[in-house]
Amino acid sequence: MTDFLMPKLGADMTQGRLVEWFKKPGERIARGEVIAVVETDKANVDVESWVAGTLEKILVAPGGDWMPVGTPLAVIQTEAGAPTAAPPAFAAAPMPPPAAAPIEATSIVAPPRPPTPSAPSPQPVPAAVGERLRISPIARKRAAELGIETSAIRGTGPDGRITLEDVERAARERPPAVPAPAAPAADKRQRMRDAIAAAMARSKREIPHYYLATTIDMSKALAWLAEANAKLPVTGRLLAGVLLVKASALALREVPELNGFWIDGRARPSEAIHTGVAISLRGGGLVAPAIHDADKLSLSELMQRFTDLVARARAGSLRSSEMTDPTITITSLGERGVDAVYGVIYPPQLALVGFGKVVERPWAVDGAVGVRPLVTATLSGDHRATDGHRGALYLDALDRILQEPEKL
Amino acid sequence: MNNEEIKSKVLGILASVVPELEPAELAPDKSLRDQLDIDSVDFLNLVVGLSKTFGVEIPETDYRHLYTLDACVAYLATRAKA
Numbered sequence: 122m123t124d125f126l127m128p129k130l131g132a133d134m135t136q137g138r139l140v141e142w143f144k145k146p147g148e149r150i151a152r153g154e155v156i157a158v159v160e161t162d163k164a165n166v167d168v169e170s171w172v173a174g175t176l177e178k179i180l181v182a183p184g185g186d187w188m189p190v191g192t193p194l195a196v197i198q199t200e201a202g203a204p205t206a207a208p209p210a211f212a213a214a215p216m217p218p219p220a221a222a223p224i225e226a227t228s229i230v231a232p233p234r235p236p237t238p239s240a241p242s243p244q245p246v247p248a249a250v251g252e253r254l255r256i257s258p259i260a261r262k263r264a265a266e267l268g269i270e271t272s273a274i275r276g277t278g279p280d281g282r283i284t285l286e287d288v289e290r291a292a293r294e295r296p297p298a299v300p301a302p303a304a305p306a307a308d309k310r311q312r313m314r315d316a317i318a319a320a321m322a323r324s325k326r327e328i329p330h331y332y333l334a335t336t337i338d339m340s341k342a343l344a345w346l347a348e349a350n351a352k353l354p355v356t357g358r359l360l361a362g363v364l365l366v367k368a369s370a371l372a373l374r375e376v377p378e379l380n381g382f383w384i385d386g387r388a389r390p391s392e393a394i395h396t397g398v399a400i401s402l403r404g405g406g407l408v409a410p411a412i413h414d415a416d417k418l419s420l421s422e423l424m425q426r427f428t429d430l431v432a433r434a435r436a437g438s439l440r441s442s443e444m445t446d447p448t449i450t451i452t453s454l455g456e457r458g459v460d461a462v463y464g465v466i467y468p469p470q471l472a473l474v475g476f477g478k479v480v481e482r483p484w485a486v487d488g489a490v491g492v493r494p495l496v497t498a499t500l501s502g503d504h505r506a507t508d509g510h511r512g513a514l515y516l517d518a519l520d521r522i523l524q525e526p527e528k529l
Numbered sequence: 530m531n532n533e534e535i536k537s538k539v540l541g542i543l544a545s546v547v548p549e550l551e552p553a554e555l556a557p558d559k560s561l562r563d564q565l566d567i568d569s570v571d572f573l574n575l576v577v578g579l580s581k582t583f584g585v586e587i588p589e590t591d592y593r594h595l596y597t598l599d600a601c602v603a604y605l606a607t608r609a610k611a
Contacts, residue, residue, distance in 0.1 A: 350589050355580045358589070360569050401568070403549060431570045456568050 124193040130444040133320030162316035174199040313406035345526035370416035372518040379472040388506035397447025410443035461497040475499040542578035557598040583609040
């Protein structure tokens, strides 16, 4: 049995509103199946279940109040032997709360409470203040998933170690979640701005950014693209941006330290390369959902995923995994005429790649000056995770890969 | 198909690409990109819509002819199948 929680669909999400259930009590749920729609400050998101099982009970009806991240929305009877959860990075390891608002879900959902008379023996041993918390990785992950503040849990394991059972017990004993106050009357656009403001302020407060830039000659890439598109029907044509996304993903294979998350005080590189692509929304704001395994997709597959993602982002039908899985973000403001973009890293990611406008400029090659289409590629890196040297190697790899477009 | 009919169809395609489009506010001789804040994905969707609706193949090299409403109508008037 496990709770299906209000998911944290990004570093900037603190609350959501249940819009629709796709399942009724008693119906089976496949792992990864979309079972509900949740409204966030940015969009309506199709939320997938991370467990297989049967929907036991619905706890929150559609159309109600805004609920904090971590609020139980339903109970799922899991299949025997099935993993209870495979939460995404944001749920597994939420960033510590910022010094100011917004309030983190963990502090709303699970206020510390004294031990109850029914607490099992042996007498649990609380972690002393300032002492390193003893907790198993599985228990820590489960606590994050349930929105339980681990420092408030009394451990019953060896030397007071917090076990999975301790976390489950704390979840059962906590008082019912108090619904978050209803969202202010401000319109959707204002709430999106508030969400972006919170995430970006947090990024700048917590992540020591370094910035690098390089100029890349796009002659070969654009010539290859023009030739390829001339052979393709209009419905199959590629955009230059897709080449940049693919090259950015491939370059991460050479410098994997830039791909992943900063969790619990250290970098956690990801083997999978899920590129978040920044998509501006009509009426303002942006989202950066993931193109999963971007390094492994062909250009035509990548193009299909990209255009589908843009359409669904603007229609408000993204999936929860797309919101939580990006291991790096790529943004381009070239179409808006800027030469370069020095982006703000989306926490808890480790880096952001930016592209400016492709412009024709004089460029020296082999001692001769010619006019070439050039683009400025930038890297914003988290200096806690990498140094400028590694960042420079990444941009060098990106440049090199774009000089061989036929291999993309 | 006369120019008014072509224009009406083009506006219909534009409305599918840019749902908040107000046809009456669209200056026919001004850049579609600038007026509608469309990006490369939107523009490609516009080209796909024009190609399907009018039954014409639109090579990338002709994209420069599609930057205003008037230009779209003129381009399609010479190529669209009756």
